[in-house]
Amino acid sequence: MAIDFRSDTVTRPSKAMLDFMIQAPVGDDVYEEDPTVNELEKYTAEHFGFEAGLYCSSGTQTNQIALKVHTQPGDEIICHEESHIYRYEGGGMMINSQASPRFIRGNNGRIIPELLQDQINPDDIHYPVTKLVSLEDTANRGGGAVYDFNDILKIKDFCTQNNLKLHLDGARVFNALAVNQCDPKVYGKPFDSISICLSKGLGAPVGSVLLGSKDFIHKARRVRKYLGGGMRQAGIIAAGGLYALKNNVHRLIEDHQHASLLEKHFKTVTWVAEVLPVTTNIVVLVLKDATKQNHYIAALKAEGILVTAFGKGRIRFVTHLNISSDDIQKVCQLKLEV
Template identity: 35%
Template structure:
């Protein structure tokens, strides 16, 4: 099976397993743990922030970021297709108690005019903006990378009004590789940034939320509130450290494979995907022209040994990662081509 559903399928490397065996076992939420502390410090350094706090998932780092910035009051502005609005089961409203205002956008970037109009102060008659949100890379739009000048504009407008900015950087290292900059150059347009070591970086679990010392101290309390204290988390943090040390540069291979995949599918039919719009390791494929739904495509491809997930009624998401080679990408394209001819 060629499994292209997600980069979270990546298994830990031998070096990660070795580091896990040797990790410390301090109770992180009682006395602290040296390995967790090291990962948090590395995360802060990579994102150019003062401090970091380790959590089990990207969803939790996002939730804790909202709670810490907004304290259960106000409105969050974010792009309509953001992961938080589409795949985090409404925690923004049901757990964090926040209003949200989805702004239409393209390739993960909010329409700037609509954003400018929506950014507003609290008055006696209206709820003001408590937080502005960006996502880079942007999952739902096929791993697109937000340009830095766009991020600068969004952040500049928010900061001029005293509104904090959060960056959901679950795949910030993919964005950094794609833009050819250090992750800190992306994170600087936000007050808080989170990223995951559990995706293309191949660690088994974990995400880190970074910001100022004061922000992270308050975030630790909200992490506890939502059940995110991990106690003896040294072994999981150890794998995260190896992920940051050894797995970042190779993401370029996943990007090259994603381009190869997109080019192959585009040769079958140009309506499927525009390779020029593939920025990182996610490829969104539109199958509407075939008249068959994504779920049907997914079932048919599986019978040919290729596993992909539908991400909309007529869209599939292909994700390249460490366990998919260029040759397997070509096999996946060939399988798709034979089904397309039969459709």
């Protein structure tokens, strides 16, 4: 079987997780009667100090619902220029919310607080109304970079001073917490909403949870419904997420250690110009010869190693719970033709 580094979304549920899913009690979640979904939403919300949660099919859906609830058509959303909500969600910000993005540059996918100054539009009919700031932690396009929590607090202060809401695309937030060692309730406090993926490093097969106030989640539930996201006996898949939260969070540090080993190795490889700083489970190689990107991807595939292109002249490896120490050793011992 190939060693699949393309993403941490490729993880497969363990037998213990599958057994837990099969035994999960279920009901009709649209009627809010699925006990496993209700438990998952309550557990996740309480973990981060929020009033309520909403289980959805994907992180894209939780993000897009949040943007829709926080904004009105014609509003503006401040986000990093490399953010997932803009680059990888099919134009959903513009389609679903009819909102426009205002791009901020920063440091490895993270918004630098000082760059937010003077980014609020004046009260002028010629401009969209600035309404929301969205952060991504960890930052996918930044090689899994983690925010300094003090910077998040500074961004929150900016939002408070300017009457803006603050959303977190926390697709890999547990990877961030494994690094910054911040209490989840303390970490969650600055945000008005958080999207959490269960199907990446945590290893569940399906789903994400959106967190917010009771009123926010009440509105979000309506948006989920008209977007076609209302699920019925969803407890079967929600149970995978519940199992992941209770059993797979502690082991994320192993993925980070594996990624660090890859970083160390690829810094010595002649065809690699640079490795983006590795903090969590994402390793991004910058090639010396960008025109050979497909060549190296194909050469790795021929050796049973799957990776993905990550922009011009870049290759991404993502470690996860189905990547073993032996898999890492195989990559580090591999010699590719330049």
